[in-house]
Amino acid sequence: MAKNAFYAQSGGVTAVINASACGVIETARQHPDKIANVYAGRNGIIGALTEDLIYTSKESDADIAALKNTPSGGFGSCRFKLKSLEDNKAEYERLIEVFKAHDIGYFFYNGGGDSADTCYKVSQLSEKMGFPVQAIHVPKTVDNDLPITDNCPGFGSVAKYIAVSALEASYDVRSMAKTSTKIFVLEVMGRHAGWIAAAGGLIEDYGIPVVVLFPEVEFDQDKFMAQVKAKVEEHGYCTIVVSEGTHWPDGRFLAEQGTRDSFGHAQLGGAAPVVANMIKDALGYKFHWAVADYLQRAARHLASESDVEQAYALGAKAVEFAIEGHNSIMPTVDRKSNNPYKWEIGQAPLSEVANVEKMMPMDYITDDGFGITQACKDYLYPLIKGEAYPPYDDNGMPNYVTLKLESIAKKLPDFDL
């Protein structure tokens, strides 16, 4: 007998998380005998806790298909980490009550490490509570830090955006360096891991003098200045890609420079202006700097085709796995070869995914700490391969979809978060 499915988006959204949603919903629609409706959590797991369930059956096939081309979280996401089972069992019990009330037998949770953990706990507890729910985690995170899977959807598109943007800005600086700007600093995301910064390192292959600052490498100001000076003296200019997580040996982020505004308030800046001003003070070079912030993770206009395809396939396969009776797993990207790039969808048990963080291998960083190795390039290029442009309207703007997002009727009493 067909049961309903629940789908939710978790944590920071990406350019392709909606492609996974599209994969889940389109595949579920092909199996009405197994899955009656997909309900989506409004603003992620909060939607389940508050019983605010979006009735995706009301969305047209065309609108669901358009999700594949639309960045952001079409159903809303949230930063809300469920506490441990011991600390707040009530939250997990509430989830399962809501699932029971709406005859939900499948739970597709689309997120990073925290949501993998939640997904795992739901599958365990639902079993114990006598209402077994098949919980499948669909990977997503620009941080690229989930284990077992070759990569995480969202990361490849950020990597492409950063590599292309850094290349373009470097061409600009190269044009101007004779009389004007010699230094361009681009700040990228990645508080704990340098995966995104590493993508900036790819432009070395395109003739650009680039220095990368990773969170994995303690910042050494003298060594850095020497590196920048050498590049400018050789090439006339230099590009610096700095991770927001770059920090001093004592752990302080570069971005926390103790700056104060005219009222004496601590001022939150970014790492990029700090690095740029540091170079100006020490070497006198004229600079420009940019902070990409959300632009990088939302840039569906420059998504990687690999990334879009994998995001979709992981969502679709999650549903197929569920229909086949699997539980407590995460579909994974398994890389078969680099050149030609071949990959398949595999699976990993959530017990091995939950609470495991994959770090960037240290042999991906060059010995001097300022660049990436060939092994890293071999890993990265397939992930940024191919373009998957969204359609555009007559104005010249992308055709991104905004869904209707109708809720189904509630059946349970309110629940305070």
Place this chain on the structure above:
Amino acid sequence: MAKNAFYAQSGGVTAVINASACGVIETARQHPDKIANVYAGRNGIIGALTEDLIYTSKESDADIAALKNTPSGGFGSCRFKLKSLEDNKAEYERLIEVFKAHDIGYFFYNGGGDSADTCYKVSQLSEKMGFPVQAIHVPKTVDNDLPITDNCPGFGSVAKYIAVSALEASYDVRSMAKTSTKIFVLEVMGRHAGWIAAAGGLIEDYGIPVVVLFPEVEFDQDKFMAQVKAKVEEHGYCTIVVSEGTHWPDGRFLAEQGTRDSFGHAQLGGAAPVVANMIKDALGYKFHWAVADYLQRAARHLASESDVEQAYALGAKAVEFAIEGHNSIMPTVDRKSNNPYKWEIGQAPLSEVANVEKMMPMDYITDDGFGITQACKDYLYPLIKGEAYPPYDDNGMPNYVTLKLESIAKKLPDFDL
């Protein structure tokens, strides 16, 4: 008898200035009876003054064609304003000596207001000095401030990049606003004019609550906070597009907030973090901010098709005008209709272009000072219309060209800049 032509790129480069170079060189190559060689200034006009002339005939047809898809200044540009004729006649005389030494009868100068002025003076002085050079100015500036022409190449692509990026980041914030970020601030270029900021205002048509801060409107903190608060209360989030030129009534830029680093040095930040922190302090909303800087003017990956076509056509027509005997003019974009968008290339005398700055019409800004009017939208949409993607390689990176840039032999003594 065929003469040589000199081409130079001036000032800040753009995503499409090379498309104009492509138009100039490809068209010149079609007229070997009139134009023997195109010599390009290495790093702009400095290349002429120092007699460092790039022999573009050594570049393959394929590489010249690839300029149409390559951002930045392929021959190098410079920020070097020739002084007035009275203050430094020697510079103008040197230019004409170099032109004479290399039999240069055509001068194509690709830039903004300053270069239009230089171009005008060269045409006047060369006549007086008995070596008449046909001087044609090819318009280029993301500032969009040249008179007579409907718009300036480079602007349309920045406008498209800002409109699309602001839309994408707004979708992201909309997804997260329930529990996390409610404010996204995007800082854009435009120290004196709000053309680029205005492009951010287009996302209002796509359902996004947006507040635009223009250099044309004195910053009123209370009115701004009230506007942001109202948007967040209605929509749950708000996007702010702030021009780098936004300033207080006393003329100080928002970016100059008197911030000091831990050593007491004045810290150069940006307007975006200042605005974001101001909102946080007053209203408590969680924010993210981005500074697009060079990314916006280098973003050939998202160039406007209108812009690329016009940049090319203006370069091509400059050569045709020269061959027809015109002198001291600038080809212009003449808009014929908005819908369907139709345009032609016209011409303007440099005497009417030099030293005239076109401001954004005040009726393009809404009465409250925080948005754009329908007239502004009608002006902007045609300029961002169409996509003109560069080709990509197998790695997933754009195929941008780097030219050989061989110099011709010098014939004159050195000249000190």
